Amino acid sequence: MNIIEAIILAIIEGLTEFLPVSSTGHMIIASSLMGIQSDDFVKLFTVAIQLGTILSVVVLYFKRFFQSFDFYLKLLVAFIPAVVFGLLFSKKIDDLLESPLAVALSLVIGGIILLFVDKWFKDGKVDNTKDMSYATALKVGFFQCIAMIPGVSRSGASIVGGMSQKLTRKAAAEFSFFLAVPTMFGATAKKLYDFFKDGHSLSGQEINLLIIGNIIGFIVAIIAIRSFIGYVSKHGFKAFGIYRIIVGGIILALLLSGNNLQVM
Known part of the structure; x- marks a missing residue:
């Protein structure tokens, strides 16, 4: 991985982590299109740069x-x-991370759900996360687990989970942001632990890339979060649903045409 590829992946991570479009899916596809060869550092990089997005929240x-x-x-x-x-x-999740088909199907299915989620859960009454119950928090946590399937979107799953529990779009999105902090920090810490436990080390160039x-x-x-909250409060999630379906459809078309997409 060179510095240009690292910058592109970081931009994609920053743009997509808090949007309901699946940052993991986009990172996998971007890496494939740029021809980035999979190795232990590349896998670490795609997780460890989440620390920057955590700090933005x-x-x-x-x-x-x-x-x-x-x-x-x-x-x-x-x-x-x-x-x-x-x-x-964890093992099954790692296997799914290597499947462009799983990413594509998840993008399309999730996109279809986002087309209708505003109608399904339009009666949100809880507009501040401090007013939500512990039971609601737990249920949102279970929804977030669906995003362990690549392409589902952690933010999308947790936002839909929050809206299903009577949170408004804004409150559901904000709690999704907050929940990202311990979730992403935990995932990054585990990835770093496994990386060094297996005897790997970081070169000066790799540290600079991180x-x-x-x-x-x-x-x-920061830019993405500010823009997203304003947009979704006014317009809902339909545009994100359409986007997911288009991206997932393109990936499926490439796979069906015999294009052997390489994954991380």
């Missing part, structure tokens, strides 16, 4: 992150299902 919602102990308890409750399912199905990737991901994610 903390910066944008700084006051909310220090508002009450109750806030942290709700995040913990919502985070628990991801820990359990992640440990139980630093650059996180800085770019941080900046782009």
Whole structure:
């Protein structure tokens, strides 16, 4: 991986992590199109640059992150299902990460759901995450686990989960952002632990790529979050559904035409 490829992947991560379009799916496809050869560092990079996007949430919602102990308890409750399912199905998840077909199908199916989600859950009454219950937080956590299937979208699954529990679009999106912090931090910490446990080390160039990737991901994610909240509050999720269906359809067409997409 060279610096240009690292910058492109970081931009994609920052743009897509908090949008319901699947950052993992986009990273897999972008890596394939750029011909990036899969190795342990590339796999680490695509996860570790999430630290920059995590920081963007903390910066944008700084006051909310220090508002009450109750806030942290709700995040913990919502985070628990991801820990359990992640440990139980880590091998299967890794296998799915190498399947462009799984990504394409997930993009299309998720896109169809987003076309109708605004109609299905239009009666949201909870407009502030501090008013949501612990039971709601746990249910959103279970919805988030669906995103362990590549192409589903962590933010999309958790937002739909929140809306199904009477959260407004804005409140569901914001809780999805908050929940990303422990979830993505945990995933990154585990990836780093496994990387070094297996005897790998980082060269000076690889460290520089990680630093650059996180800085770019941080900046782009701030812009994406601000834009997304404003847009979805007014217009809903239909446009994201259409986008997912188009992207997933293109990938399926390439696969059916015999194009052997390489994955990370």
